[in-house]
Every structure is written in structure tokens, then in C-alpha cells.
Amino acid sequence: MVFFGGSGDLVTRKLLPSLYQCHKNNLLVGQGGIHCLGLEDYSQTEFVNFAREKARQFISGGEWDDAVWASFSRWLAYDRLDATQPEGYGVLQERLSRTLAEVNVFYLSTASFLFAPICENLARAGLIGANARVVLEKPMGHDLASSNAIAEAVSRYFLENQIYRIDHYLGKESVQNLIALRFGNTLFEPLWRREWIRNVQITIAEEVGIGTRSGFYDQAGALRDMVQNHLLQLLCFVAMEPPSSLKSSAVRDEKLKVLESLVEFSREDVYAKTVRGQYRPGISGGQPVGGYLEENDIPADSKTETFVAIKAEIANWRWAGVPFYLRTGKRMPERLAEIVINFRDVPHPIFPMTNGNTAHARLEIRLQPDEYIRLYFNAKPPGDTMELQQVYLDLNFAEKFKIRRPEGGYERLLLDVIRGNQALFVRQDEQEQAWRWVEPILNTWAADSTGPKTYTAGTWGPSAASALLSKDGFCWHEEE
Structure with a gap:
């Protein structure tokens, strides 16, 4: 190696x-x-x-x-x-x-x-x-044209079955358990569709700022750095149809179908369905921190986004009408990566909740820092009333499986490269389609002189990110 x-x-x-x-x-x-x-x-x-x-x-x-x-x-x-x-x-x-x-x-x-x-x-x-x-x-280029140019140059010397485009999130145990959960059990398959799911929320939040990566980050921004690759790949594993096998070609064919089904953005869609933010001074990890424009080597007039929230939609029979909310940012309240599947309410509620609010059933798949899968639902606590309370079933990988879990995803992926298994790597047509979907957002933002909305370091981003969901009658699950 x-x-x-x-x-x-x-x-x-x-x-x-x-x-x-x-x-x-x-x-x-x-x-x-x-x-x-x-x-x-x-x-x-x-x-x-x-x-x-x-x-x-x-x-x-x-x-x-x-x-x-x-x-x-x-x-x-x-x-x-x-x-x-x-x-x-x-x-x-x-x-x-x-x-x-x-x-x-x-x-x-x-x-x-x-x-x-x-x-x-x-x-x-x-x-x-x-x-x-x-x-x-990653990142392979900064837009569709540069990504295709790199792909063409590499393909002069390596065949596609020799090229491994790595995304370390796909090596995480919980991502592979998502595949096992969906395609190794019949329990969720009847529910894994538009009739029973209200929305899907995928978040990758970082507590840190840009550190020493100012030169790279100010040219890339959160959309290129996180959405075009990590978040879209996680979306694919949530939304893909069952592959015929675990062969790399079968898995990647189904992921490509999801990317091709993503509804493309018009200029008006970008303004209505995306939010970009940039952190200002605040408190992070209990300590005062400066804003993005105060980081070393960042231009005072930089309009680079450090936060992105997007409402994505998939135009196919399984997912039509179900919003997928994608969110990532620097200087968030905590470091986490998670997928949350919010199920629909019962058609006619007959039970009161102990806190007076309706609690929605949801499946929470935590990728980091801890790795677990939790199914939240309503149950009756002991007592002489029929009020319900939300509880959860918990699969904590560290507690259930008393063996060491690989950290970060790279262990699994490096072994897969050595073994020649490409199932958890990104194929060129996937890469190209992801850039094609992201590019209208990039172009619209580049032409918009107003720049990103600011948010205080240590918070969950601009208030517009919450408004993005509230327009649809939803909220981020931590706000519920």
C-alpha cells in the first residue's frame, strides 16, 4: 500500500x-x-x-x-x-x-x-x-466539469473496477447496520415508504470550527465538503430499493437510481428550499470562540457557508411527497451524525400524552460519536390513567456486541480495498450525478450577493433552518 x-x-x-x-x-x-x-x-x-x-x-x-x-x-x-x-x-x-x-x-x-x-x-x-x-x-473537483476532468484523467490509466472513491462515513458500523436492518428483516419493509413516513432528517454536525483548513475550506464550503458526498451517500442508503445481492454493482446500481430521482433545483427552488449560514462569535464547548471571519487567513468579506440545510425530494413511487431534510455545519452544539426516520401519526389519536404533546414514532440511527439504533414509540406507563409516554428500544452496538468496534470507518474500507470489494465505494456515475444535483445550488449562491445568514457559534444554525421545516408543518427532531 x-x-x-x-x-x-x-x-x-x-x-x-x-x-x-x-x-x-x-x-x-x-x-x-x-x-x-x-x-x-x-x-x-x-x-x-x-x-x-x-x-x-x-x-x-x-x-x-x-x-x-x-x-x-x-x-x-x-x-x-x-x-x-x-x-x-x-x-x-x-x-x-x-x-x-x-x-x-x-x-x-x-x-x-x-x-x-x-x-x-x-x-x-x-x-x-x-x-x-x-x-x-474527496473532494474530487469543485464542480461537475472539474470532477469529470479528474475522472477522465484517472480513467486513462485505471479501469473503473480499479478505482476506489472513498467516503469514510460508508465504513461506519451503523451505516452497514442500516443495510442489515432494511434488507435483513421484513419488519420495516412495509413501513419504509411514503404512506407511513412523514419525513427523513439526516444531520452531520461538527462542534469544531475550520481549524487549520482555512485554505481548503474557504474555497470549498460546507456544500462541497459535506453535502455532495457524505450526506447524499447516506440519503442513498436510506432511500434505495433492495439490491438483488450485496455485489458492488448491484448496490451501486440502486444508489444511482436514487441520485437520478432527486428533484433538480430551479433558481426559485434554491431560495425556497435551501439555507446557508456562517458562524459568528459564540460559545463552543463552554469556551468563547470567534466567528468564521475571524479565523486565520479567512478574507474579511468571505461568503463561504459553514452551514447548509436543504429540503430534498425524490420523484419515485416509494418516496414521492416525503421531504428529506439534510443538515450540516461547523460550530454546532455537539458533534454528531445521525439519520432520523419520522413515521406518520395514527389516523385518529385516542390517547392523551403525559406531557400534553403528541410524540411521533421515529427510528434514530446514530453514526457518531456513539453508534446505536433506537426505535421511539408510545407506551402506557404504570398507573391508573391511559396517558401515553414515549419510550424506546435501544440497540447499542458497544453494549450488545462485546467486541471492539472499528473507529471512523477507515479500517473496514482499507480492508475492502485490499480484498477488492467496491460495494461501499462511490462509482463514477454516482459521483457525476451528485455533482449535477448540487451544481444549481452552487451557481445560484454564487450569483447572490447577499451571502449566507449568520448564526451564533454553539447553536443549531440560522433560524431559517427551522423555518425551512416549519413551512411544511415539521421541525428538527431535537426541537420537538
Whole structure:
């Protein structure tokens, strides 16, 4: 496995710790190695020590083992490489010639404008064989045209079945349990449709600000960074039809049908069905924090959105008329990712509620920080009245399954790349369709001089996000 950008934040904070865990659990077998390439001038020993210190920060205390790291680090190699210079690939060629690995995985943890030159230089060095695979990190371009240009450049050297467009949310246990819940049981299938579901809410909230990513984030914004990939992929798994099998082609065919069924936005739709926000100073994590415009290297007149809420609609028989509310933002009250399925009320309520309010049945699928599935419904508490109270059935993965759960999704996805399983990766036609749906929103916002609405750091975004649902007679479930 070869990491371009091998001394960068993603590799040292996420990918190497994930591979360490795979090694610790005896999931990496056979002959192979992990070769990191970067611009820093580390010696072999310096890089291993650097990687060790970074990894220890992101591996929970009970999971760290010095002896395991020592055996894992024997697989690590590092070389300085400018990925744009063809002459530098000789050292990689020489390294790979000494291994007995059956598959070479090239993981491009770099800016997407480097994808094309890296693939071209790998081809020139004769390193792309039939068993080579390439992993592409998001974002792939900044709009439909640039994404297609990158796809065309990479496809000159790799076939589609060799390309793995990674979305780490799809490696999370709860996403895979959503698939098992839907397609491994008959319980929910009769209810999983427009007749019984009021709305679907998908949220990815971050408590942190932009950190050190100002250069990237101010060019991307929340819509490109989170909606076009993570949120739309989660929507696909909620809304897709049952695939004929778990083969990657069958699963991805059904996801594509959902993306193709999303109702496209007119200019008027963008104003009526989307909200963009930007955080101003407030309290986050109990501490005062500055606003987005006060972050380092952010222009004082930046109109980049740090919050997005969208009402999406799917034009097919299963979902016609059911709104899908998508929401993501920085400087939210807490870090969480969740999918909430709100079911319809009974047609004629005959029971009072203990708090005087109607409580709606809902299925809550929490992706992070804890992973669980909860089914909320109404029940009668003990006593001599027939008032109802909301209760829930809880499947907490950590409590139910007394085995370690992979963190972050990368462990599962890295193993899938090695095994050649593409079911949880994004196919090019999916990528293209997602950009096609998002682009009218991008274009309308770019032409709107008013910019995003502001919201106080530590809150759930602008009030317009609540108004988006209240127009339909709904509210975000935490407001209920």
C-alpha cells in the first residue's frame, strides 16, 4: 500500500492508526508493506518515530500496545517524493520490486489536482498493472466539469473496477447496520415508504470550527465538503430499493437510481428550499470562540457557508411527497451524525400524552460519536390513567456486541480495498450525478450577493433552518 501525501494529516491521524488496528487484530496477512511518500525530508527512523507519536494521539489508550506498534512499524517505509516529478518515481519502482505483494494499492491522500499527474507518472514508471488499485480522497473537483476532468484523467490509466472513491462515513458500523436492518428483516419493509413516513432528517454536525483548513475550506464550503458526498451517500442508503445481492454493482446500481430521482433545483427552488449560514462569535464547548471571519487567513468579506440545510425530494413511487431534510455545519452544539426516520401519526389519536404533546414514532440511527439504533414509540406507563409516554428500544452496538468496534470507518474500507470489494465505494456515475444535483445550488449562491445568514457559534444554525421545516408543518427532531 503506497500513500501519496504520506506524511500528511490524514495518513498519520487516520489511515496508519487504522492499519495498526487491522494488524493488531490479525487482519493484515501475507507479504506486503506500507510505503509513505511525502515532501518532508525524513529519514526512515525519523518518519517511524513521527508516525508513532501521531498515531498514539488518535488510538485510544487501551488499544495502544508498544509491542504491536514495533511489529507493525517494520512494514513502514518512507521516501521523499515530489509527486509531480517523473524522475522521482524510480525509488518507488525499486521499493515495489522488492516486495512479494500480489496487489499494489496507490492511495492518493493529496489535493485532487495532483491525481492526474500522479497516475501519469505511475504509468510512465510501469507501476500500473492489472492488479493495481487506486484510492481517491474527496473532494474530487469543485464542480461537475472539474470532477469529470479528474475522472477522465484517472480513467486513462485505471479501469473503473480499479478505482476506489472513498467516503469514510460508508465504513461506519451503523451505516452497514442500516443495510442489515432494511434488507435483513421484513419488519420495516412495509413501513419504509411514503404512506407511513412523514419525513427523513439526516444531520452531520461538527462542534469544531475550520481549524487549520482555512485554505481548503474557504474555497470549498460546507456544500462541497459535506453535502455532495457524505450526506447524499447516506440519503442513498436510506432511500434505495433492495439490491438483488450485496455485489458492488448491484448496490451501486440502486444508489444511482436514487441520485437520478432527486428533484433538480430551479433558481426559485434554491431560495425556497435551501439555507446557508456562517458562524459568528459564540460559545463552543463552554469556551468563547470567534466567528468564521475571524479565523486565520479567512478574507474579511468571505461568503463561504459553514452551514447548509436543504429540503430534498425524490420523484419515485416509494418516496414521492416525503421531504428529506439534510443538515450540516461547523460550530454546532455537539458533534454528531445521525439519520432520523419520522413515521406518520395514527389516523385518529385516542390517547392523551403525559406531557400534553403528541410524540411521533421515529427510528434514530446514530453514526457518531456513539453508534446505536433506537426505535421511539408510545407506551402506557404504570398507573391508573391511559396517558401515553414515549419510550424506546435501544440497540447499542458497544453494549450488545462485546467486541471492539472499528473507529471512523477507515479500517473496514482499507480492508475492502485490499480484498477488492467496491460495494461501499462511490462509482463514477454516482459521483457525476451528485455533482449535477448540487451544481444549481452552487451557481445560484454564487450569483447572490447577499451571502449566507449568520448564526451564533454553539447553536443549531440560522433560524431559517427551522423555518425551512416549519413551512411544511415539521421541525428538527431535537426541537420537538
